[in-house]
Amino acid sequence: MTSASFQPSAGPARRTVMAAAGAAGLAAALTACGSGDDASGSADTGSASAGSTGSAGSSGSAQGGGSAGGAALAKTADIPEGGGKIFKDQGVVVTQPTAGTYKAFSSKCTHQGCAVGSVANGVIVCPCHNSEFSVTDGSVKKGPATQALPAAKISVSGDEIKLA
Template sequence: MTASQEQAPEQHPARPPGRRTVMAAVGAAGLAAALSACGDSDGGDGGSGDVQDGTNGGQASSPGGPTPGSGDTGGTPPAEKPEGDGKVLAKTSDIPEGGGKVFASERVVVTQPKAGEFKAFSATCTHQGCVVKEIAEGTINCPCHGSRFDVSDGSVKGGPAPRPLPSAAIEVSEGSIRLK
C-alpha cells in the first residue's frame, strides 16, 4: 500500500451529550452548590433585627436546656469583629443572668455570666463564619457545625471552632447596653 492509497480514519460528526452525561453534570453542579452554601455561608438572617435562639419568638436565651437552632440561612461574610456606633442594644434587664442575647444585624452577642457582669463577643463563629443562634447552659452555640463558646470569655468549649469568639466593646450605663 502506498501513501496515496492510505485512507484517513473515518471521522464521525460531533454528537450531543447523552442523557446520562447531562444528568451526571446536573447532579455534580447541584452537589457543588449545596456544599458551597454549607461551607462558606455566614448564617445571616437576611434582614435586620435580633436573633436570640431561633426558636422562642424573640426571647433571650437562658440557662437550663438547649433549644434547637434555626440553622444557617446564608448571607455575605461579616467582618471578624463587629463595629459599633453607640447604638443601644438592649436594657440590662433584657440579658438573663447565665445567658445572653444574639444581635444578628450587629453581629454581636451580649452575655451576663454573673449578676451585673456583661460581656460582648462577635456573633460570627470562628469555624466557618456562621452567626451563632442561641445561648444555653452557659455556652454560646453555633447551629452550623456544633461549635460552643463559653459565655464568660468566648473560649471554645466544643465543636470544630479553632479560636475563641473575639470580644466586642460595649458600654453599660444607666441600665442600657451600648455597642462602642
C-alpha cells in the same frame, strides 16, 4: 483565482471576550460578598482592639459611654444571667456570665463563619456544627471550632448596653 487573501479582523478573540465577561462577573460577585465581609471585618477589627479590654466590659462603660453615640443595644434586664442575647443586625452576642457583668463577642462562629444560634446554660451554640463557646470569655467549650469568639466592645451605663 487571484490572490485574494482573507484577513482576520483585528477585534478581540472570542476567548478574550469570554474571559473578560467571566472576570467581570467574578468581580461583581466578590464586590457584593466583600461589602458584607467589610462590615463584619470592621466589627472584627474593633473587637480585636477590644480584646485586651473586653474583660472589663461593664467597667469600660465610662470610656465607651462618650464614644458610643448610637442607640441602646439592649436593656440590662434583657440579658439573662448565665446566658445572653444575639443581635443579628449588629453581629454581636451579649452575655451576662455573672450578675451585673456583661460581655460581648462576635456572633460569627470561628469554625466556618456561621451565625451563632442560641445562648443558654453558660454556652453560645453555633447551629451549623454544634460548636460551643463560653459566655464568660468566648473560649471554645466544644469543637469543631478551635478559636474563641472575638470580643466586641460594649459600654453599660445605668440599665442600657451600647455597642462601643
